[in-house]
Amino acid sequence: MNTTDPQQRKNVLVVTAHPDPGSLTASLTGFAVEHLRASGHEVRVSDLYAMKWKAVVDADDFPDHTPGRRLDVMGASERATLSGRLTPDVVAEQEKVLWSDAVVLQFPLWWFSMPAVLKGWFDRVFSAGFAYGPAVPPPYGDGAALAGRRALVSVTAGAREGAFSDRGIHGALPHVLHPVQHGLFWFTGMAPLEPFAVYGANELPEEDFARARQAYAARLDGLFTEEPVAFRSLSGGEYDRGMRLLPGTETPGTTGLDLHVRGVRG
Structure with a gap:
């Protein structure tokens, strides 16, 4: 049953990264997609492992690059973007980003960051001339290249919640995720919400998973009404x-x- 007013229905891109389709990350991804669709939103999914996403930037990303010449990644990226010469896989993901009103990232926190394949999605998809660079508006603000979109980071972490608190040994979660929240989203003009996290993810009892789904549903319901982080x-x-x-x-x-x-x- 749709619960969202037709005028409030939005487009949501869910980008997820975990090699195991039976993982907690996959379960939360499936829950998010179902919940958003049940609320009346249009949802597209980029499951990077299932897609066999190419994570590394190299000369193959730029068909016009001359073999043997120095690869200036930013320059080559901008030229390929502005001339419409990016590879089809990158173009398809950029089209999803432009289609979206919000992006939801779902990933396990590995070594205090995102899995390499997800970092590679940003490296390749957020190209110069598309998400940053002199050909687009200045960064860090609601006038930047991808402004008008919201972003929610949802992570799973094996550690206890206290370890990611203000006095926790891992550091406060917003600080750990600063490179994503501020350096990827806000830099490109997207408005990030406070991150959502499921802690103790390595051995999560069913009753805790049920509570996590309930808490996640509340955050998804606020995807377009919560106040973003006031960067x-x-x-x-x-x-x-x-x-x-x-x-x-x-x-x-x-x-x-x-x-x-x-x-x-x-």
Whole structure:
């Protein structure tokens, strides 16, 4: 049964990465897709392992590159993007991103980051001239290349929740995911929500999985209504020409990565 007003129905791209189709990541992906569709949204899925996604950037990505010449990845990427000469697999994923009103990432937290195949999806799909570079609007703000889209990161982690807290040995989860939230999404203009996480994922009892699904459903229901993370805009007058936050802009006592979020005390 659809619960979303027709005028509020959106397009959602779910990008997932886990080699085991029976994994917790796969179960959460399936749950998210079903829940979003039941709410009336259109959903497309990029299951990178199932797709046998090519993760590495190399000269094969740029058909016009001359063999034996130095490969300037950013330059080659921009030329191929602007001339319509990217490989078909990359073009297909870019079309999904442009189609989307929101992107949901579902992945296991491996070595404090995303699986390599997912990083490779960003490396290849977020090409110069498409997601960044001088041919598109400046980064870090709602006027950047992919502005107008929301983003939700959903991760599974083997550690306990306390290990990812403010005093946890792994560091606070928003800090661990800063390269994704700020460096990939906000850099390209996408508005990231606070991340969702399922902890203790290596041995998750059924009752805990049921609670996780309930909590995840609530976050998915808020995909287009939650307030995004209040990252500062590069063009908002809060940074100097060297891209350094102007002194006195932050809430007193704020330090580190929290400096780039309005109203956060470190």
